[in-house]
Amino acid sequence: MKIGLLKIGKVEDSILSYLKENLTNIFPDVKCETLPETMPIPKSAYNPVRGQYNSSIVLANMKRFADKKAVYNRILGITNADLYVPHLNFVFGEAEFPGKYAIISLFRLRPEFYGERPNRKLFLERALKEAVHELGHTFGLKHCRNSSCVMFFSNSIIDTDRKSSSFCENCIKKLRIEKFE
Numbered sequence: 770m771k772i773g774l775l776k777i778g779k780v781e782d783s784i785l786s787y788l789k790e791n792l793t794n795i796f797p798d799v800k801c802e803t804l805p806e807t808m809p810i811p812k813s814a815y816n817p818v819r820g821q822y823n824s825s826i827v828l829a830n831m832k833r834f835a836d837k838k839a840v841y842n843r844i845l846g847i848t849n850a851d852l853y854v855p856h857l858n859f860v861f862g863e864a865e866f867p868g869k870y871a872i873i874s875l876f877r878l879r880p881e882f883y884g885e886r887p888n889r890k891l892f893l894e895r896a897l898k899e900a901v902h903e904l905g906h907t908f909g910l911k912h913c914r915n916s917s918c919v920m921f922f923s924n925s926i927i928d929t930d931r932k933s934s935s936f937c938e939n940c941i942k943k944l945r946i947e948k949f950e
């Protein structure tokens with residue numbers, strides 16, 4: 770099982786290194802690589818009224834951009850752009866359910882966004898949780914009612930901070946049934 774990490778727009782390499790290292794600890798038998806190319810943020814996804822990017826459009830563009838990368842079982846896009854879907858104010862990420870492609874936004878994960886002091890460790894932990902969550906969806910996992918499970922739906926950053934970066938026992942079981950296919 771190979772997961773490719775795709776930068777969408779400018780993203781710090783240290784974030785990708787952190788995700789790579791930790792995703793391999795959480796998902797068994799997974800190899801993680803950063804794709805050498807960076808995908809530009811698609812202009813067509815920008816909504817000038819909202820000042821945000823439509824995550825479904827970005828996801829569709831990712832598929833076109835990375836389609837030839839058959840060596841990867843999953844592709845996780847990482848962006849600093851603020852993402853939304855039409856019926857929500859924002860999303861931390863979106864994924865095919867189940868499928869191959871997922872995306873996370875770092876925009877609302879930095880403590881500075883909430884007027885708090887920068888905290889690199891907290892920021893990276895949040896990014897990891899969102900990455901595991903969206904990848905979980907690609908493996909067919911739904912939202913979990915356990916608020917400490919990574920598959921719990923984050924309505925706000927408080928939910929993200931409350932949950933862990935790992936799957937609860939129930940979700941682990943379902944993940945095993947999926948056999949990472």
Ligand code: ZN
Pocket residue numbers: 902906912922
């Ligand atoms: Zn979700």
Ligand code: ZN
Pocket residue numbers: 913914915918919920921936937938939940941
């Ligand atoms: Zn769970």
